[in-house]
Amino acid sequence: MDVRSLTYFVAVYEEQSFSLAARRCAVSQPSISAAIRQLEEHLDCQLFVRNARGVSPTAASDQIFPTAVRLIAEFGALKTIVRRPVATRPVRCAVMPGLSGERVSGFLKEAAIASPELYFELQRESSAADIMIVSEAALPEDQIFHPLWRDSYRAIAPVGHPLTMREEVTIAGFADDPVIVAHWTDAPGSPRRAFHDRGVQLARMSIAHSHQDALAMAAAGFGIAIAPSSEPLRSGLVSREIEDISVERNVGLSCARSYQLPSGLSIAVNICRLRWQSR
Amino acid sequence: MDVRSLTYFVAVYEEQSFSLAARRCAVSQPSISAAIRQLEEHLDCQLFVRNARGVSPTAASDQIFPTAVRLIAEFGALKTIVRRPVATRPVRCAVMPGLSGERVSGFLKEAAIASPELYFELQRESSAADIMIVSEAALPEDQIFHPLWRDSYRAIAPVGHPLTMREEVTIAGFADDPVIVAHWTDAPGSPRRAFHDRGVQLARMSIAHSHQDALAMAAAGFGIAIAPSSEPLRSGLVSREIEDISVERNVGLSCARSYQLPSGLSIAVNICRLRWQSR
DNA sequence: TCGCAGGCATAGAGAAAAACTATGGATGTT
């Protein structure tokens, strides 16, 4: 079980064929067979169904494929992260509005634990920032992106609210209720953009100062809150996926390719990825 | 360049020694040498400076260590993506007395975050335990050891105490003061064992219920406390290394080779390694 | 000052893993 096996796996998955995968990897076909068999034994599950003309991936393959691609890429990128030590100056950090405050502070806290000498200048403008915590969709050009967590906007209502009883929650199902949001910008990946792209116009809408405020208002019965799934819920609230409008986004840390990420931040990135992205 | 090399690298980084890393990885020392040399050639940078007594990491090592730990962890967790491990029964966890409560609870908290469905039965007896949090020196045979942190017992006194003024703190220097300890067992790696091996007899000694209690007593002027360096100090206390008696130990999680570590615990192990072993 | 012990490097042999060639069985295609 190493990077080589995963590389073969990815090739087979994409080519849907052992032979073609072998050609792409420049090895013989039995090598692919053996590697996939070992992988299947190690994972204790079948990865491909062998058909007469090629193979077809199983559900297990679908599950591990994204991770396999990412792990291969990160292994290959290991040599690029060897950097020189960094000078200690304040890190100018721009935080995109509308993110889960819980997660952002959790990340910064880990960085502070890892490097107590590190300190931040939080700012709203992305100009002149060393690093940004931002949605991947809003990533400027020429920036390196380190994913931290993935969240989706969900509808949140107090227990007992009619919304929580429904089998499927759709945007039409609560368009008449008052909707409470914290941020309503038009940035890529934002819920407003997603709603707008589908022509949804919300009749009544309140804008709170923060997601937690929005949740508090929902708990008080003001309406249905829309907030990221990473925002912790107080008891008495229920969150439901909105079936027909998905606002999924990768949130992460971005920095210029030329910026040498201080080691404390690098450690925090890795801790948070382990904590929030491991299945 | 594969997972194996990275595993060796992490072991060397943590042990600061090729020989000890070899022992931990259950391979011979030349294997470690070869793997590190290959890694250095591949990354085109020096990872360790070879000293007469062990090796010391370079800045390049510091840079790749966090990512290496995470990649190894995610590789190991690949199989848990497919087959979610059974958390159907509680994890029986034995915690060796005398450890830093701060660290132990920090570790268990990470496990709870990673796998909310995980729950523990804490017990004092190591018999019938699934996992143990234990000093490496007290490791039973045939157990896998996952290092979590390293600590040493230190002398702790209130600021202004004569002890804190000295250039070097030796055991003779405070043998006349009352000494406060939390645990005084004879286990391998314990301070009592270290003291006993050197024939040190402490004249006056108090035994507190916990390290924090011992620190509180020291703060109140009862004497000099001896506690692990990982125990957080309240303000007004100063900790000094004891020059001539070193009680250094690796603390980690151990489990039987046959026990398959639930993924939440595996994630927590790696988060704590990042947090406590990165320089 | 001189062993001596600890620690890493190196060399060569042995073992394990991976790759290759050749071939067979199964299944569509012509």
Place this chain on the structure above:
DNA sequence: AACATCCATAGTTTTTCTCTATGCCTGCGA
């Protein structure tokens, strides 16, 4: 029915990894 395609298997070769044995260097103690 003959054929082509595709994957599995067997046996061999090549590469890689690991081990034992040994040498060199350095810090420590007598």
